[in-house]
Amino acid sequence: MTEEQLSSNHPPLPPTTEEDRFSWLRLLRSRKVGPATFRRLLREHGSAQNALAALPEMARAAGIEGYEICPPGVIEAELKAAKAAKARLLYLGSADFPAALNDLNDAPPMLWAIGNVSLLQQPAIAMVGARNCSSLGARMARGLATDLGGKGHVIVSGLARGIDTAAHIAALTSGTIAVMAGGVDVIYPAENTELAHNIASNGLRLSEQPMGVTPQARHFPRRNRIISGLAQAVVVVEAAAKSGSLITARDALDQGREVLAVPGHPFDARAAGCNLLIRDGATLVRSAEDVIEALPQKDDLFSRKPDQPPAPAAPRSQDLHVQILERLGPSPIAEDQLLRDIAASAGELGPALVDLELDGRIQRQPGGLLSLAG
Amino acid sequence: MTEEQLSSNHPPLPPTTEEDRFSWLRLLRSRKVGPATFRRLLREHGSAQNALAALPEMARAAGIEGYEICPPGVIEAELKAAKAAKARLLYLGSADFPAALNDLNDAPPMLWAIGNVSLLQQPAIAMVGARNCSSLGARMARGLATDLGGKGHVIVSGLARGIDTAAHIAALTSGTIAVMAGGVDVIYPAENTELAHNIASNGLRLSEQPMGVTPQARHFPRRNRIISGLAQAVVVVEAAAKSGSLITARDALDQGREVLAVPGHPFDARAAGCNLLIRDGATLVRSAEDVIEALPQKDDLFSRKPDQPPAPAAPRSQDLHVQILERLGPSPIAEDQLLRDIAASAGELGPALVDLELDGRIQRQPGGLLSLAG
Numbered sequence: 001m002t003e004e005q006l007s008s009n010h011p012p013l014p015p016t017t018e019e020d021r022f023s024w025l026r027l028l029r030s031r032k033v034g035p036a037t038f039r040r041l042l043r044e045h046g047s048a049q050n051a052l053a054a055l056p057e058m059a060r061a062a063g064i065e066g067y068e069i070c071p072p073g074v075i076e077a078e079l080k081a082a083k084a085a086k087a088r089l090l091y092l093g094s095a096d097f098p099a100a101l102n103d104l105n106d107a108p109p110m111l112w113a114i115g116n117v118s119l120l121q122q123p124a125i126a127m128v129g130a131r132n133c134s135s136l137g138a139r140m141a142r143g144l145a146t147d148l149g150g151k152g153h154v155i156v157s158g159l160a161r162g163i164d165t166a167a168h169i170a171a172l173t174s175g176t177i178a179v180m181a182g183g184v185d186v187i188y189p190a191e192n193t194e195l196a197h198n199i200a201s202n203g204l205r206l207s208e209q210p211m212g213v214t215p216q217a218r219h220f221p222r223r224n225r226i227i228s229g230l231a232q233a234v235v236v237v238e239a240a241a242k243s244g245s246l247i248t249a250r251d252a253l254d255q256g257r258e259v260l261a262v263p264g265h266p267f268d269a270r271a272a273g274c275n276l277l278i279r280d281g282a283t284l285v286r287s288a289e290d291v292i293e294a295l296p297q298k299d300d301l302f303s304r305k306p307d308q309p310p311a312p313a314a315p316r317s318q319d320l321h322v323q324i325l326e327r328l329g330p331s332p333i334a335e336d337q338l339l340r341d342i343a344a345s346a347g348e349l350g351p352a353l354v355d356l357e358l359d360g361r362i363q364r365q366p367g368g369l370l371s372l373a374g
Numbered sequence: 375m376t377e378e379q380l381s382s383n384h385p386p387l388p389p390t391t392e393e394d395r396f397s398w399l400r401l402l403r404s405r406k407v408g409p410a411t412f413r414r415l416l417r418e419h420g421s422a423q424n425a426l427a428a429l430p431e432m433a434r435a436a437g438i439e440g441y442e443i444c445p446p447g448v449i450e451a452e453l454k455a456a457k458a459a460k461a462r463l464l465y466l467g468s469a470d471f472p473a474a475l476n477d478l479n480d481a482p483p484m485l486w487a488i489g490n491v492s493l494l495q496q497p498a499i500a501m502v503g504a505r506n507c508s509s510l511g512a513r514m515a516r517g518l519a520t521d522l523g524g525k526g527h528v529i530v531s532g533l534a535r536g537i538d539t540a541a542h543i544a545a546l547t548s549g550t551i552a553v554m555a556g557g558v559d560v561i562y563p564a565e566n567t568e569l570a571h572n573i574a575s576n577g578l579r580l581s582e583q584p585m586g587v588t589p590q591a592r593h594f595p596r597r598n599r600i601i602s603g604l605a606q607a608v609v610v611v612e613a614a615a616k617s618g619s620l621i622t623a624r625d626a627l628d629q630g631r632e633v634l635a636v637p638g639h640p641f642d643a644r645a646a647g648c649n650l651l652i653r654d655g656a657t658l659v660r661s662a663e664d665v666i667e668a669l670p671q672k673d674d675l676f677s678r679k680p681d682q683p684p685a686p687a688a689p690r691s692q693d694l695h696v697q698i699l700e701r702l703g704p705s706p707i708a709e710d711q712l713l714r715d716i717a718a719s720a721g722e723l724g725p726a727l728v729d730l731e732l733d734g735r736i737q738r739q740p741g742g743l744l745s746l747a748g
Contacts, residue, residue, distance in 0.1 A: 264637065
């Protein structure tokens with residue numbers, strides 16, 4: 001294994017055999033394996049097959065009773081559904097996987113795709129906004145998507161009502177990508193069925209969820225990180241205060257993406273979110289020219305050659321793992337105590353502990369106590 | 375004369391006798407004497423009387439034929455008109471003169487005032503915007519003026535139609551100042567006659583122009599520098615691209631004032647100027663709170679004790695005078711050549727040459743040639 005492969009943020013080598021591909025999907029679909037854990041398991045065990053073989057014992061060592069890896073029948077069913085939907089699986093690290101996502105700490109290890117995957121090789125701009133947008137907002141979205149599409153930018157959005165719908169429709173011929181919250185074969189909302197079919201024919205539909213999954217509330221923020229992750233910039237067209245679009249915008253900032261917003265009059269509640277973003281430093285958008293002017297130079301994002309590793313942005317969760325392991329010893333201490341000792345919130349600590357348990361590196365003791373695994 | 379009085383930017387000592395006050399006004403009303411020249415003449419000659427006595431000879435030495443200082447009858451007529459209009463004259467450097475204007479290189483040496491001059495001692499916010507504003511814009515102006523007035527801020531504007539009118543009306547009871555483009559006794563537009571009377575009764579009207587002057591196009595930008603100069607911040611409520619409000623905003627930036635703007639939808643042409651300002655860095659305004667948050671701390675602008683000189687910001691015109699004098703000698707050179715040699719535009723050079731001619735320090739020769747005065 002080369003040093004490059006050991007670098008925590010470098011994408012893994014993609015699977016090369018049928019068996020390997022099957023194991024990748026099976027590993028990701030196994031309980032308690034999210035994108036970050038998937039990547040670490042692959043790194044630590046060298047292959048998905050090895051990781052799958054090690055998982056039950058790791059779970060047992062972490063005190064998880066009756067842990068089972070995903071049964072092969074589930075994967076067979078998913079592959080069958082994908083075939084019926086004409087969906088193909090894109091693997092992190094392979095040439096057809098969107099390079100822009102490699103940078104993310106929690107990049108999806110695999111994406112289901114229906115449509116023209118070559119759109120993933122073009123520069124993309126995300127457009128998001130209110131579901132219950134005004135006609136003015138929809139018109140703005142159409143105008144921006146048409147003009148940006150005309151200048152060679154793929155429009156990424158979420159197939160929702162309102163702004164998303166307007167942006168996708170306007171960019172159907174120039175190129176548009178819909179990132180779905182549920183399975184790539186589950187169209188939501190139903191009123192966008194025709195649009196979803198048109199996107200499959202002319203554009204691209206993507207999802208990290210298993211085939212057939214009905215979208216639930218928790219899927220949307222996960223999906224939004226892919227929308228912003230695929231794009232050089234995120235344009236918020238119309239958004240109320242405290243709307244989901246604002247969360248996407250903040251995620252985009254965390255991902256180092258440009259965030260732009262279309263202003264509106266302060267008396268228009270549907271502009272409140274956009275005005276807030278602009279007040280906080282987002283670039284004000286009046287036209288497609290404003291968006292293009294704000295884009296990073298192409299060199300910044302797309303000129304990196306595939307054989308160069310990305311900038312070594314150590315994922316926050318890695319730091320946290322190190323902190324936790326340094327503070328734990330063979331004698332158990334309370335989780336509360338650990339939380340006070342390290343620079344993390346309870347919300348961050350929880351998942352990190354699950355990761356470490358699953359890795360078999362820490363053990364839970366009765367009474368909420370934690371210790372290093374013996 | 376103390377060193378402080380010699381500092382170019384420090385306000386002069388105000389006149390103390392009736393004769394002195396008469397001479398101040400007469401000097402300012404004399405041909406080719408603008409605010410900057412007035413200040414320099416007063417500094418160089420010690421008193422307005424001395425400056426008036428020296429002016430004709432200075433003009434002759436500068437090659438200006440038949441120069442005459444302002445006849446006393448003109449001043450007597452102006453004072454009579456002022457008495458009829460119940461206007462009083464505020465002198466630069468006196469306690470009732472607005473301290474915020476002292477900082478300006480081209481502060482008016484005198485201002486006619488009708489109404490409550492104590493409003494000049496309170497913190498002020500300027501509101502400007504389109505004459506042909508939308509009802510939304512007028513409503514925004516009313517709301518901001520009411521809320522800012524309620525928090526103790528005097529609202530300064532220009533008595534124009536539209537945004538100005540809405541702002542003045544809303545701030546009538548809390549305190550408002552109208553800076554007039556023409557004479558303080560000449561109400562323009564006529565439809566604002568009642569408002570102008572109400573401002574005289576409850577607020578304050580100001581003008582640097584002679585009594586009775588009908589406002590002309592060239593007066594408005596001069597007037598606008600006083601509007602922004604009086605205020606800590608300038609709020610542009612609604613403004614089209616290339617509108618006068620944008621010029622006021624840029625002047626305000628030059629004066630070191632905060633510039634804020636109310637956004638609007640890009641499809642609304644009446645918001646184009648405001649959106650442009652925000653894109654260029656003006657603070658986005660949704661409410662009075664946004665304005666107050668953007669204000670400089672009181673210490674910055676109002677805590678300077680009257681006996682402390684302002685920060686020594688050497689006026690650009692002074693630099694230019696030095697540059698010109700350094701490049702000229704007894705042998706005449708062409709004005710074009712001078713322009714190429716110094717870091718100034720033709721628009722800046724012209725007034726500087728007139729100043730220096732009037733000062734008797736340079737001479738014009740036939741054929742557009744210039745030389746140092748012998």
